[in-house]
Amino acid sequence: MKNSSEHRDLAAIHQAASTTQLGKALFNLISPRMPNELLFIALLPIKFELPSLFSEPKYKAVCDNYVKHTNRYDIWLKRSPIGPHVQAIRHSDYTSYHVLRKSLFFKEVMTPINSHFGASMVAWEKEQWLATLTVFKNKDQGDFTEAEMRMLLDWQLHFEIAVRRIATAKESSLDENSLASFMWDLPTATLMLDWDLNLRHYNATAVELCRLWQSRNRRGRIKLSKQKLIIPRDLIATLEALKPTVEKAKPSRPGPLKPIELKTITHSQVKGLLAHVYFIPSKSLALSRGRFLIQLQSEDASSSAPVLSQLTTLTRRERETALQAARGLSNVEIGKALGKSPGTVKVQLGHVFRKLKVKSRAQLAALLSK
Numbered sequence: 001m002k003n004s005s006e007h008r009d010l011a012a013i014h015q016a017a018s019t020t021q022l023g024k025a026l027f028n029l030i031s032p033r034m035p036n037e038l039l040f041i042a043l044l045p046i047k048f049e050l051p052s053l054f055s056e057p058k059y060k061a062v063c064d065n066y067v068k069h070t071n072r073y074d075i076w077l078k079r080s081p082i083g084p085h086v087q088a089i090r091h092s093d094y095t096s097y098h099v100l101r102k103s104l105f106f107k108e109v110m111t112p113i114n115s116h117f118g119a120s121m122v123a124w125e126k127e128q129w130l131a132t133l134t135v136f137k138n139k140d141q142g143d144f145t146e147a148e149m150r151m152l153l154d155w156q157l158h159f160e161i162a163v164r165r166i167a168t169a170k171e172s173s174l175d176e177n178s179l180a181s182f183m184w185d186l187p188t189a190t191l192m193l194d195w196d197l198n199l200r201h202y203n204a205t206a207v208e209l210c211r212l213w214q215s216r217n218r219r220g221r222i223k224l225s226k227q228k229l230i231i232p233r234d235l236i237a238t239l240e241a242l243k244p245t246v247e248k249a250k251p252s253r254p255g256p257l258k259p260i261e262l263k264t265i266t267h268s269q270v271k272g273l274l275a276h277v278y279f280i281p282s283k284s285l286a287l288s289r290g291r292f293l294i295q296l297q298s299e300d301a302s303s304s305a306p307v308l309s310q311l312t313t314l315t316r317r318e319r320e321t322a323l324q325a326a327r328g329l330s331n332v333e334i335g336k337a338l339g340k341s342p343g344t345v346k347v348q349l350g351h352v353f354r355k356l357k358v359k360s361r362a363q364l365a366a367l368l369s370k
Contacts, residue, residue, distance in 0.1 A: 006029070006033070009025065009028050009029040010029065010155075010158050012025040012028065012029075013025045013026060013029065013158050013159070013162045014158065014161065014162055014165075016162055016166065017166070017169075018049065018166065019041075019043060019048045019049060019050045019053065019166060020050065020053070022053075022162055022163070022166060023041055023053035025162075026039070026041065026133060026159065027039050027055045029155065030133075030135065030155070031055065033151065034135060034148055034151065035137060035141040036055075036135050036136060036137055036141070037056070037113065037114055037115045037136045037137055037138040037141065038054060038055060038056050038059055038113050038115060038135075038136040039054065039055035039056075039133065039134075039135055039136075040052065040053070040054050040055075040063055040133070040134045040136065041053040041054070041131060041132070041133045041134075042067060042131065042132045042134070043130070043131045044128070044129060044130050044131065044167075047130065047167045047170060047171065048131075048166065048167065048170060049170065051067050052064070052066075052067045056113075059112070059113045062109065062112045062113050063113075066109055074105055074109075079094045079095045080094045080095075081094070082122075082129075084124045084126070084127055086122050087121060087122060087153060087156045087157075087160075088119070088120070088121045088122070088149060088152040088153040088156050089119065089120050089121075089122070090119045090143070090144050090149055091117070091118040091119060091120070092117060092143050092144075097116070097117075097143075100116075110136075113136060114138050115136035115137060115138055116137065116138060116139040117136070117137040117141070117142065117143045117144065118134050118135065118136050118137070119134070119135050119144045119148070119149065119152055120132050120133060120134040120135070120152075121133050121152045121153070121155060121156040121159055122156070122160075123156075123159055123160040123163040123164065124160065125164055125167065130160075130163050130164065130167055131159075131163045133159060135152070188203075188205065188295060189203065189205040189206040189208070189209040189210075189295065189296035189297070189298075190202065190203055190205075190206055190293060190294070190295050190296075191206050191210075191229075191231070191293070191294040191296075192291055192292070192293050192294075193231075193239065193291065193292045193294075194289075194291055194292075195243075195289035195290055195291070195292075197236060197239055197240070197292070199229065199231065200291065202229050205296075206229065206296060207229050209273070209296040209297075209298055210229055210230055210231060210232060210296070211230065212270060212273060212298065213232045213235070213267060213270070213273060213275070213296070214230055214232055234265075235265070235275055235277075235294060238263065238265060238275075238277060239277070239292050242262050242263065242277065242279075245262070246260075246262070246279050246290070259278040259279065259280050259293060260278060260279045260280070260281070261276065261277075261278055262277045262278060262279055263276075263277045264276050264277070265277065270298075272297075272298060273296070273297070273298055274296070274297045275294050275295070275296050275297075276294070276295040276296075276297070277292065277293075277294055278292070278293040278294075278295070279291070279292055279293075280292075280293060313355045313356075314351075314352060314355060314356075315351075317338075317348060318348050318351055318352050318355070320338055321334060321338065321340075321345055321348040321349055321352060322349075322352045322356075322364060324337055324338065325349055325352070325361050325364055325365075326361070326364050326365040327365075328361070328365070331345040331346055331349070352364065
């Protein structure tokens with residue numbers, strides 16, 4: 001039965017807002033309850049701001065080298081049944097000690113961190129590996145007991161839930177930043193508001209068309225960066241009126257940036273001025289209730305179909321690549337700008353062309369200039 005101290009340490013795991021805080025909470029949970037030489041957390045690159053965490057700073061160089069060389073020589077990783085069904089595993093169940101001692105892994109990794117035994121708990125998101133926490137013991141501490149393995153299995157669920165939550169928050173943050181940058185450079189006038197109708201993102205073109213939309217009715221000025229945006233009062237009123245409809249819809253298992261077209265508003269006085277209203281359900285209701293997108297057009301509705309629903313089918317990385325390609329950059333130049341290989345850029349552009357139904361960079365540039 002858990003005592004109050006363990007409950008408190010488990011609660012800290014669920015309150016962690018970053019991988020650094022999560023690592024500290026996990027180390028505080030495990031260190032006083034299980035003899036160990038080192039606690040080491042390996043994390044999926046890109047999903048998290050750090051590749052690894054460790055409880056003993058003196059072993060940092062060894063741990064960093066292990067991660068840098070993609071687990072090279074890792075005899076346990078090669079011999080263990082790694083998959084989404086694996087939650088907690090004692091390494092000696094699959095690699096006996098006499099076999100381990102003869103391995104290059106023991107010489108290159110285990111000996112420098114004064115460790116002889118290990119056990120891990122693993123966090124998954126469906127079929128994708130997210131993180132592994134490994135407890136290393138020295139020779140005097142001995143191998144892991146059945147009672148200790150039950151403790152790791154009990155803690156694994158808390159570890160996995162916290163890792164998933166932080167990964168989702170990190171991806172949401174990256175996507176928001178990418179979308180903000182992408183939207184600002186788009187010639188298509190676009191606004192994004194959260195569920196409470198607070199302005200989240202907008203671009204330069206939207207500033208001008210919102211001014212054009214305004215007549216005598218004005219809503220408070222909102223200043224972002226160096227430009228002012230005035231949201232038309234009738235657009236805000238429309239979103240308020242659409243909220244009950246959106247709540248009733250309850251879209252099932254929404255993905256990121258999959259827009260639902262709600263309504264098209266025609267300006268009562270300015271001919272050809274339109275506002276296409278969309279709703280983007282949140283990927284995680286714990287993070288957001290969803291967002292509203294407004295695409296403004298200043299031309300005749302029949303001459304140009306709204307492109308927002310096509311653009312928002314792109315992933316964050318595809319949007320970044322598409323924007324650079326539309327500016328006329330080569331695959332090599334895009335790769336240097338975004339830290340990707342030309343081959344990766346070529347593959348992502350292929351996905352962009354297929355999703356946006358274009359066949360060339362010229363057509364892509366034309367689409368983004370509508």
